[in-house]
Amino acid sequence: MDTLAYLAHGMAVAFEPFNFAVMIAGLFIGVIAGAVPGISFVNAMALSLPFTYLMSPLVAMMFLGGIYVGGVFGGSISSILVNIPGDPDSVPSCWDGYPIAQRDGAVHALSIAITASAIGGLFSAMLLTFAAPPFASFALTFDQPEFFAATLLGLVSVLAVCRGNLLMGLISLFLGIALGSVGSDPLYGVNRLTFGSELLENGIDFVVVMIGIFAIGEVLETFSARDQPDISVKEKAKMGLLSPKDLWRLRGSITRGTAIGSVIGVIPGAGAAVGAFVAYGLEKQFNKRGDEFGTGIEDGLAAPEASKNATTGAAMIPLLTLGIPGSGGAAIMLAALMLHQVQPGPLLFVKDPELIYAIFASFTLANIFMIFVSMLVARSFGLLMRTDPIILYAFILVLSLLGAFAVRNNVADIFICLAFGIIGYFMRRHNFPTAPLVLGVILGPLAEGYFMTSVASYGTLTVFFTRPASAVLMLLTFAFVAWSVFPRSSIRTSAAAYDAETKVVDRKATVRD
Amino acid sequence: MDTREAWKNIVIAAFLLVTSAVLAGYFIAPGLDGAAASRGGVGPTTWPRVMLIGIAVCAAVMLLRELARVFLRHQHLPEAAAETAELYDNRKAVIGITILVVFGVAIPVVGFALATVAFFAVWLWLGGVRRPRTVVLVSLLGTIALLYLFAGVSKMPLDRGMGAFDALTISLYRVLGIY
Numbered sequence: 001m002d003t004l005a006y007l008a009h010g011m012a013v014a015f016e017p018f019n020f021a022v023m024i025a026g027l028f029i030g031v032i033a034g035a036v037p038g039i040s041f042v043n044a045m046a047l048s049l050p051f052t053y054l055m056s057p058l059v060a061m062m063f064l065g066g067i068y069v070g071g072v073f074g075g076s077i078s079s080i081l082v083n084i085p086g087d088p089d090s091v092p093s094c095w096d097g098y099p100i101a102q103r104d105g106a107v108h109a110l111s112i113a114i115t116a117s118a119i120g121g122l123f124s125a126m127l128l129t130f131a132a133p134p135f136a137s138f139a140l141t142f143d144q145p146e147f148f149a150a151t152l153l154g155l156v157s158v159l160a161v162c163r164g165n166l167l168m169g170l171i172s173l174f175l176g177i178a179l180g181s182v183g184s185d186p187l188y189g190v191n192r193l194t195f196g197s198e199l200l201e202n203g204i205d206f207v208v209v210m211i212g213i214f215a216i217g218e219v220l221e222t223f224s225a226r227d228q229p230d231i232s233v234k235e236k237a238k239m240g241l242l243s244p245k246d247l248w249r250l251r252g253s254i255t256r257g258t259a260i261g262s263v264i265g266v267i268p269g270a271g272a273a274v275g276a277f278v279a280y281g282l283e284k285q286f287n288k289r290g291d292e293f294g295t296g297i298e299d300g301l302a303a304p305e306a307s308k309n310a311t312t313g314a315a316m317i318p319l320l321t322l323g324i325p326g327s328g329g330a331a332i333m334l335a336a337l338m339l340h341q342v343q344p345g346p347l348l349f350v351k352d353p354e355l356i357y358a359i360f361a362s363f364t365l366a367n368i369f370m371i372f373v374s375m376l377v378a379r380s381f382g383l384l385m386r387t388d389p390i391i392l393y394a395f396i397l398v399l400s401l402l403g404a405f406a407v408r409n410n411v412a413d414i415f416i417c418l419a420f421g422i423i424g425y426f427m428r429r430h431n432f433p434t435a436p437l438v439l440g441v442i443l444g445p446l447a448e449g450y451f452m453t454s455v456a457s458y459g460t461l462t463v464f465f466t467r468p469a470s471a472v473l474m475l476l477t478f479a480f481v482a483w484s485v486f487p488r489s490s491i492r493t494s495a496a497a498y499d500a501e502t503k504v505v506d507r508k509a510t511v512r513d
Numbered sequence: 514m515d516t517r518e519a520w521k522n523i524v525i526a527a528f529l530l531v532t533s534a535v536l537a538g539y540f541i542a543p544g545l546d547g548a549a550a551s552r553g554g555v556g557p558t559t560w561p562r563v564m565l566i567g568i569a570v571c572a573a574v575m576l577l578r579e580l581a582r583v584f585l586r587h588q589h590l591p592e593a594a595a596e597t598a599e600l601y602d603n604r605k606a607v608i609g610i611t612i613l614v615v616f617g618v619a620i621p622v623v624g625f626a627l628a629t630v631a632f633f634a635v636w637l638w639l640g641g642v643r644r645p646r647t648v649v650l651v652s653l654l655g656t657i658a659l660l661y662l663f664a665g666v667s668k669m670p671l672d673r674g675m676g677a678f679d680a681l682t683i684s685l686y687r688v689l690g691i692y
Binding site: 054167168170171174175177178181182185187188190191192193195216220221223224225226388390391393394395397398399401402405406409411414415418421422425429430444448451452455461 | 521522525529533536540541542545554555556557558560561564565567568571572574575578600601602603605606609610613614616617620621629632633636637640641642647651655659663667669670671672
């Protein structure tokens with residue numbers, strides 16, 4: 001079967017009523033979580049993770065994919081309507097989106113945003129469909145040293161965008177990998193760092209860590225924020241797609257944004273926030289009206305919108321072909337696959353192409369149906385804002401602890417989750433990036449397994465540098481570390497802007513009615 | 514320069530340095546002969562030890578940097594550090610963490626159902642929701658919905674509590690039609 005035939009089969013599977021309904025439910029959850037300030041879509045994905053136990057791997061991926069795609073766009077709704085970004089990746093959408101909404105009406109600004117996002121997302125889904133299989137074929141030639149080098153690259157690349165503080169990013173990463181090594185080692189079965197506890201012999205479950213750090217940590221941070229701005233949205237915000245004439249006028253910025261997002265999405269650890277900031281920064285430089293950006297220039301809204309959704313499909317390429325997540329959302333999708341004992345990597349393309357192409361198809365469909373779901377959510381945004389966030393936080397916290405309990409039906413996991421929630425809160429308070437820790441807990445055991453089996457098989461540590469593909473990946477790893485150390489680069493500059501703006505987002509994010 | 518922030522970072526760095534060094538030195542796999550268990554210099558303790566040493570080295574660098582900031586007055590802290598402290602209300606943070614920890618401890622003692630009702634009520638009240646009707650309705654209906662979803666539909670073995678609380682939870686489940 002060739003690519004198109006597999007894709008057609010994938011479409012048929014994705015359109016099965018139950019699968020389709022789950023994807024739409026995921027889109028609704030994602031757009032709403034993205035749109036409501038104080039609840040990120042990554043939070044919603046982490047919270048939804050335990051529920052995927054009840055689903056097949058495909059349905060789980062469609063559900064989480066829906067949240068991911070919808071959530072990346074959802075933040076723009078609040079950016080444009082009330083000038084408060086729902087997520088950090090929607091900060092650039094405030095700068096020109098809100099002034100456009102004030103000047104030309106929210107309908108026009110939302111239409112630019114959804115059209116650019118859908119185009120970026122669709123291109124990215126196509127890129128995923130047609131670029132991932134050839135790359136997976138190439139990756140089939142990889143052995144354990146190459147997989148170790150690729151996983152190491154995934155681990156260190158998160159440092160390039162860890163909010164401008166390399167030292168704290170490194171500590172967070174090492175801590176995550178060390179936590180991932182708790183329990184039996186993969187080769188000898190020796191218990192490490194268990195302190196005699198039977199519970200720790202099985203290791204610390206990364207789902208529990210993710211829920212604690214992302215969901216509980218985020219809620220505690222938002223709950224303790226000092227500023228509680230009031231938001232009221234009186235009018236119903238309708239939106240539609242741009243007319244062909246308007247679309248043609250914005251073709252340049254949408255194309256540039258899509259291209260930037262597609263490239264940045266593939267970089268492990270980067271994600272939608274970096275994509276949006278870099279796209280905005282570059283568009284400002286290239287656009288002939290760059291000096292007027294921030295006053296309501298349509299290109300200044302279209303470029304970051306196209307870019308952030310273009311990262312979604314692209315971030316899945318390293319995930320599905322090498323098992324390395326390209327973003328926080330992709331990391332949770334990796335966790336979902338691992339929960340179902342599905343190991344992403346080149347072999348998955350050979351063993352289960354139906355699953356792979358159904359995932360491709362679901363990403364394409366999610367980007368199309370995101371338009372309709374977003375229209376509905378935007379219309380009822382005012383109603384959403386009337387819900388007291390304290391009530392939402394209460395449910396998120398209870399669901400978080402239930403999710404942790406569901407992992408092993410063990411009360412001890414509730415305490416581990418609580419501990420990581422508190423750790424996550426303090427990490428946020430003291431500017432320790434949390435993403436490296438979570439990535440370390442997920443990828444650390446994989447990296448150790450590849451490392452140990454490589455050394456056991458080849459008998460020497462030099463094997464990582466003597467095999468060509470492994471050597472190239474190790475070189476890229478060192479290049480990433482060097483890149484992170486040197487402050488002048490577009491992504492690092494954007495990361496600094498992201499860092500500064502995130503403080504504003506954090507402050508504004510907690511919304512009280 | 515915000516010296517308090519710098520001292521806070523010094524305490525964090527010192528804690529990380531000491532903890533990771535002690536763990537790397539003594540607690541990875543006590544009693545294991547690392548040399549005998551290793552192959553080519555790489556054994557079961559190598560990976561976690563390298564990571565803990567990595568934490569210790571980074572913490573040491575952070576410690577030196579922060580000490581330099583305190584004692585060499587010409588180096589200034591980024592403004593963001595001081596701003597961060599102003600963004601948060603520590604009292605609310607302590608309240609939030611305390612309620613959560615008490616909720617976690619209460620689950621195995623009084624059972625999920627009663628602990629959740631109480632958690633919802635206390636969280637909403639301390640979070641600023643002052644309408645008794647809202648607090649009562651959200652606490653009761655929210656807990657019932659969660660019980661139906663997780664204990665009823667998903668058949669999750671939620672903790673029922675100890676002694677009399679176990680009996681009380683079972684009665685509640687019977688009333689709700691879950692059992």
